[in-house]
Amino acid sequence: MAEKSLPVSAQPRIVIVGGGFGGIELAKRLKNKDVQVLMLDRHNYHTFQPLLYQVATGGLEADSIAFPLRKIFKGYKNFTFRVAEVQKVIPERKILETSIGDIKYDYLVLATGSDTNFFGQKEVEHYSMAMKTIPEALNLRSMILQNMEEALIEQDAHIKDSLMNFVVVGGGPTGVELSGALAELKMHVLPNDYPELDINNMDIYLIEGSPDLLGSMSATASRKAKDFLEEMGVTVLTNVRVLGYDGKQISLSSGQSIPSKNVLWSAGVKGSIIDGISPDMLVRGGRIRVDEFNKIPSLDCIYALGDVAAMVSDEYPNGHPGVAPAAIQQGKTLAKNLLKIINNQQPEPFKYNDKGSMATVGRNKAVVDIGKIRFQGVFAWFVWMFVHLMSLVGFRNKVVTFVNWVWSYFSFDRGTRLIIRRFSRESMTEDPLAK
Amino acid sequence: MAEKSLPVSAQPRIVIVGGGFGGIELAKRLKNKDVQVLMLDRHNYHTFQPLLYQVATGGLEADSIAFPLRKIFKGYKNFTFRVAEVQKVIPERKILETSIGDIKYDYLVLATGSDTNFFGQKEVEHYSMAMKTIPEALNLRSMILQNMEEALIEQDAHIKDSLMNFVVVGGGPTGVELSGALAELKMHVLPNDYPELDINNMDIYLIEGSPDLLGSMSATASRKAKDFLEEMGVTVLTNVRVLGYDGKQISLSSGQSIPSKNVLWSAGVKGSIIDGISPDMLVRGGRIRVDEFNKIPSLDCIYALGDVAAMVSDEYPNGHPGVAPAAIQQGKTLAKNLLKIINNQQPEPFKYNDKGSMATVGRNKAVVDIGKIRFQGVFAWFVWMFVHLMSLVGFRNKVVTFVNWVWSYFSFDRGTRLIIRRFSRESMTEDPLAK
Numbered sequence A, B: 001m002a003e004k005s006l007p008v009s010a011q012p013r014i015v016i017v018g019g020g021f022g023g024i025e026l027a028k029r030l031k032n033k034d035v036q037v038l039m040l041d042r043h044n045y046h047t048f049q050p051l052l053y054q055v056a057t058g059g060l061e062a063d064s065i066a067f068p069l070r071k072i073f074k075g076y077k078n079f080t081f082r083v084a085e086v087q088k089v090i091p092e093r094k095i096l097e098t099s100i101g102d103i104k105y106d107y108l109v110l111a112t113g114s115d116t117n118f119f120g121q122k123e124v125e126h127y128s129m130a131m132k133t134i135p136e137a138l139n140l141r142s143m144i145l146q147n148m149e150e151a152l153i154e155q156d157a158h159i160k161d162s163l164m165n166f167v168v169v170g171g172g173p174t175g176v177e178l179s180g181a182l183a184e185l186k187m188h189v190l191p192n193d194y195p196e197l198d199i200n201n202m203d204i205y206l207i208e209g210s211p212d213l214l215g216s217m218s219a220t221a222s223r224k225a226k227d228f229l230e231e232m233g234v235t236v237l238t239n240v241r242v243l244g245y246d247g248k249q250i251s252l253s254s255g256q257s258i259p260s261k262n263v264l265w266s267a268g269v270k271g272s273i274i275d276g277i278s279p280d281m282l283v284r285g286g287r288i289r290v291d292e293f294n295k296i297p298s299l300d301c302i303y304a305l306g307d308v309a310a311m312v313s314d315e316y317p318n319g320h321p322g323v324a325p326a327a328i329q330q331g332k333t334l335a336k337n338l339l340k341i342i343n344n345q346q347p348e349p350f351k352y353n354d355k356g357s358m359a360t361v362g363r364n365k366a367v368v369d370i371g372k373i374r375f376q377g378v379f380a381w382f383v384w385m386f387v388h389l390m391s392l393v394g395f396r397n398k399v400v401t402f403v404n405w406v407w408s409y410f411s412f413d414r415g416t417r418l419i420i421r422r423f424s425r426e427s428m429t430e431d432p433l434a435k
Helices: A021-029 A049-056 A122-127 A134-153 A157-164 A173-193 A219-231 A324-342 A378-391 A395-411 B021-029 B049-056 B122-127 B134-153 B157-164 B173-193 B219-231 B324-342 B378-391 B395-411
Strands: A013-017 A036-041 A045-047 A066-068 A079-083 A086-090 A095-098 A101-104 A107-110 A114-116 A166-169 A204-207 A234-237 A242-245 A249-252 A257-259 A262-265 A269-271 A287-289 A302-304 A357-362 A365-370 A373-376 B013-017 B036-041 B045-047 B066-068 B079-083 B086-090 B095-098 B101-104 B107-110 B114-116 B166-169 B204-207 B234-237 B242-245 B249-252 B257-259 B262-265 B269-271 B287-289 B302-304 B357-362 B365-370 B373-376
Touching: A013 A021, A021 A036, A021 A324, A049 A134, A049 A173, A049 A378, A079 B134, A107 A324, A122 A242, A122 A262, A134 A157, A134 A173, A134 A262, A134 B079, A157 A257, A166 A173, A173 A204, A173 A219, A173 A234, A173 A357, A219 A234, A219 A357, A219 A365, A219 A373, A269 A287, A357 A378, A365 A378, A373 A378, A378 A395, A395 B395, B013 B021, B021 B036, B021 B324, B049 B134, B049 B173, B049 B378, B107 B324, B122 B242, B122 B262, B134 B157, B134 B173, B134 B262, B157 B257, B166 B173, B173 B204, B173 B219, B173 B234, B173 B357, B219 B234, B219 B357, B219 B365, B219 B373, B269 B287, B357 B378, B365 B378, B373 B378, B378 B395
Parallel strands: A013 A036, A013 A107, A036 A079, A107 A302, A166 A204, A166 A262, A204 A234, B013 B036, B013 B107, B036 B079, B107 B302, B166 B204, B166 B262, B204 B234
Antiparallel strands: A045 A066, A086 A095, A095 A101, A114 A269, A242 A249, A249 A257, A357 A365, A365 A373, B045 B066, B086 B095, B095 B101, B114 B269, B242 B249, B249 B257, B357 B365, B365 B373
């Protein structure tokens, strides 16, 4: 079905699975070259993942951080896009099995990104909320607000507590940003919306298994992020792991047990792997081991880049960090290399240019590491906003986000605390295209 | 459960069911008066219904036309809000049965608005799309885009046709605005996104049972709206009724049969009635007959206003038109009257001030009737935009909508053609709180 609908061409066909930062950059660099490019994604839009937490906490509208993939590639003569879920690769036949039928490739690039990693804790996976896609962020927003509504009418003090307590698991950038945003909701928004609730009963915890928050950043950034969060009223627990969560009570390795119906899981990611990629091709974190040309060593003509790939080296024993710049740089080099390979030229090895890292905690509070330069606070916060605004795809999205941020800055408010679709665990779908 | 959580007060309790234009105005006018006000709504937000069609066609983000109800009433000392689905009224006990438990009232105001009326055509109801709520508008947006994606890979020409054909049923303002917006998608947006599709195969029909579009407006407005739509490529069929629709083919009283998987139903509304209001209290269109004080004659202390109410008079034999100004004016008068009634004073009869009506067809194309003054075209279009922008609740929503409109005007584009959640008939919920 799918194959018949695709353009017939004598050019070699490069199939890119995934329209994230890496996949987009790769396709852009192949614009109108002598190859046929086919991109597959389960969504018809690119998701700007770094701002998902703002959607979940009512700061931004979902559509502001999504951008139609077709529009990015408008006017490309050698580009085709299809909404499809890729189920399996059959390397020996050079075929992908997908939800829209079988698709042939000459070169395949897996740019599928990462999924939430619950490290095998099934119960935690069932009851906690992850946040890797826009529908998940919207579910989280609905759940937070629904639990506030329920707390209003709840008479049992213990249950009321559990409806108002938030536990964020994982002290990486996402966990830090989420718990900071929740603290701001507590300070500025919820007391206005729910004057009948005693907001002091709302406790926010951030749980991190290692000794430091923001483990991938400098010691200064880690310490400062912790200080910022504690100033904002977040209880930060480091060196603490989650032992279990039954939907009501979360038990921790410290012996503590917290009643909470709001457990947000940002403790880990793993590569998003399709069938046909065997477990022995993976490294720690479920990423696919690739060589310095982003090629999967044991497979012909199959490449991987970005979060799903681990280009292991002495400097990066677990592969490059799972951030947008790494994916974008790999996409850029891989485009050049694929053209060289097709023309029987020698590809060039990838070289990562670390542009630094940053995280925001809240209003006027962010931490930035750029090489040896470290700074925190107001200026860091403006840098964070500028970089994120500029990285958003599309002029409309930039303007709408900017308007929302300016408005929030002066009003101390969040515009979109709406339960557009009610969240219920029962309604969570198994359809991968709907995730 | 609910009752225990409500404030205890010696003041009489006025319960308002519905946070639409009428309910909001009523509650605002009762601000800090010597009554207790409780508003119930199934959503935690107010929906600006006149712009739903722009959400459905990718022009506006959903959150831009929704406004958190709690925020409107921030700082009111005598106001409480609860998210609840009201199931039944028991007038003899002055109790409402709701999804959060029983709630007592002293005075009850039904401001529940209207639902889509399929006039008993069950099959049409099952297969066509209505658009009265934000989730419905988002479903419609997803369905339109999903059908385009399917058309791309469909090999059967007849099925491909049915995926690309649109039939809008009902030539009132919603139908006119929807078919105009679809025509603009066809002209400016879809050819860029789907260069592989022959856009000339996309036919848009507007079906109206009576001789004229916009039946409630002037003959000039009706004629001009039809001209505008035909200029834009819409096939307008008047004096034609729908005989049946099986999800693939829609059959018309003209003998014609159109293959279409996109049937949008805007042919009628009926009052949104709760149990306990008996059928003999209703007039044509399923609205509740009320007297000139918005009271339901046969029930003590129960009032209705806005779309759900029909204040029948010689001038308005079917009640006032189902538009925002009528609901707002009734809310204003009813607030005064309830305070008078509580203080044993004589209430004043409601008097409707008709402010005119308008509809937009597309870019630079709208029709406006204000009393004897009629105008159409560019100026009408700017008037339409100004009035709608100013009527949006909240500064943030005004600004974001304005930015989107300016951007669309200059770019000829629609920003949000995203399938955030896939639509499937199977996933449509029976939970009234989720609608």
